[in-house]
Amino acid sequence: MKHLCLHLRLRYVLLLGLSILVLNNSYAQQKYTISGYIEDASSGEKLIGANVYDARTLSGTTTNAYGFFSLTLPSDSVALTASFIGYQPFTKNLLLDTDLEQSISLSSNVL
DSSP, X not given: XXXXXXXXXXXXHHHHHHHHHHHHHHHHTOEEEXXXXXXXXXXXXXXXXXXXXXXXXXXXXXXXXXXXXXXXXXXXXEEEEEEOTTBOOEEEEEEESSOEEOOEEEOBOOO
């Protein structure tokens, strides 16, 4: 009887520990995606190879051959910056708590 009680307690502790681990892991792993296009503000032309960067997580990407980017980040505040040579950088602070589409128009800094 004593052995059975100890066995049940051990099973309970293991089940409780596993439940806490799974719950904690699912909250810590919550991630969302920011995606969109980067284009020239005056012509609407898509900018290929533009940089998109989050200063808080130090994560970034570049736009593809269609000017499209996709960046998956942990759920939190995001300091999003988009830049391209010859253009003024774009910066925006966002709260990332869902997938988000954020297309960006960059203005040329050439006079």
